Amino acid sequence: MNAYIFPGQGAQFIGMGKELYDSSAEAKSLFDKANEILGFEITKIMFEGEAEELKQTRVTQPAIFLHSTIQAAVLGDSFQPDMVAGHSLGEFSALVANKTLSFEDGLQLVSKRAQAMQKACDANPGTMAAVLGLEDAVVEKACADTPGVVVAANYNCPGQLVISGELSAVEAACEVLKEAGAKRALLLPVGGAFHSPLMEPAREELEAAIRAVNFSNPVCPVYQNVTASAISDPEQIQQNLIAQLTAPVRWTQSVQQMIADGGASFIEVGPGKVLQGLVRKINREVEVAQS
Structure with missing residues (x-):
């Protein structure tokens, strides 16, 4: 079975999507529509902007979403997913790809998500750190025993977790x-404490927007970050998407479940190759590829 996977924040680069725009009339039309919906020329920043500008959350998230969803759209009939999943922001791309959300609704939600997250970061400053070389349970216990807000936020692959919370x-x-034997435990250059309780104001703001959007029956299940299981019920998908901002990204568990359910070929759609690397670390037996 073919599993299509969609990257999250951090996969952006200057020039992203330019080749799609230049080579496909359908892609050009969707990019132009995106500029209208967003009210600014995101294509100009994506194709030839400054790295600092592209790194701003309000730009980064729609940019990655656009690259991923438009790449999937131009694949046409060759895009036949049996299952989809996306890492954090990538879940929105996955939900457009499996027809749960329309392109327009997906883009507007991603834009609102980015703005809500930026506001939450300004109101509740926080950070994230990558932890390498420890069992999940050790990291979880350290977070639970530490005073203040700190939680396991991203289960990226065995031995690679990201924690999130107050600085x-x-x-x-x-x-x-580090004392427990981590190979590394280092702060990440991020704007806030994503996938932690500090994102609660953003979750509340985004909930209203998500509830106002139509969720359709998908053409294949989505393995959502919150549950790491196959979901096809639109109402349940909606609930999980609302919970996503303050809940951990269970990527390791999602990929393991996809493989258990028959996923044999993992195709990354969008910028970068980060997810292919993570899938390889989770299971070396499956095929990975770029679309």
């Missing part, structure tokens, strides 16, 4: 984890 709590947890 002082994350720093304290990193020291504990």
Whole structure:
């Protein structure tokens, strides 16, 4: 079975999507429509902007979403997913790809998500840190035992977790984890404490927007970050998407479940190759490819 996977924040690069825009009339039309919906020329930033500008959350998230969804759209009849999943932001791309959300609704939700997250970051400053070389349970216990807000946020692959929360709590947890034998426990250059309780204001703001959008029956199941299981019921998909901002990204568990359910070929759609690398670390037996 073919599993299509969609990257999240961090996969962006200057020039992303330019080849699609230049080579496909359908892609050009969708990019032009995106500029209208967003009210600014995101294509100009994506194709030839400054790296600092592209790194802004309000730009990064729609940019990655556009690259991924438009790439899937131009694949045409060759795009036949049996299952889809996306890492954090990538879940929105996955839901457009499996026809749960329309392109327009998906883009507007991603734009609102980016703005809500930026506001939450400004109101509740926080950070994230990558932890390498420890069992999940050790990281979870260190977070639970550390005073303040710090939680396991991204289960990327065995031995690679990201923790998230208040700066002082994350720093304290990193020291504990180094003493516990972590190969690395280092702060990441991110704008806030994503997938932690500090994102609650953003979750509340995004909930209203998500509830106002039509969720259709998908053409194949989505393995959602919150549950790491196959979901096809539109109402359940909607609920999980609302919960996603403050819940951990269970990527390791999602990929393992996709493989258990018959996923044999993992095709990454969008910028970068980060997810292919993670899938290889989760299971070396499956095929990985770029669309």
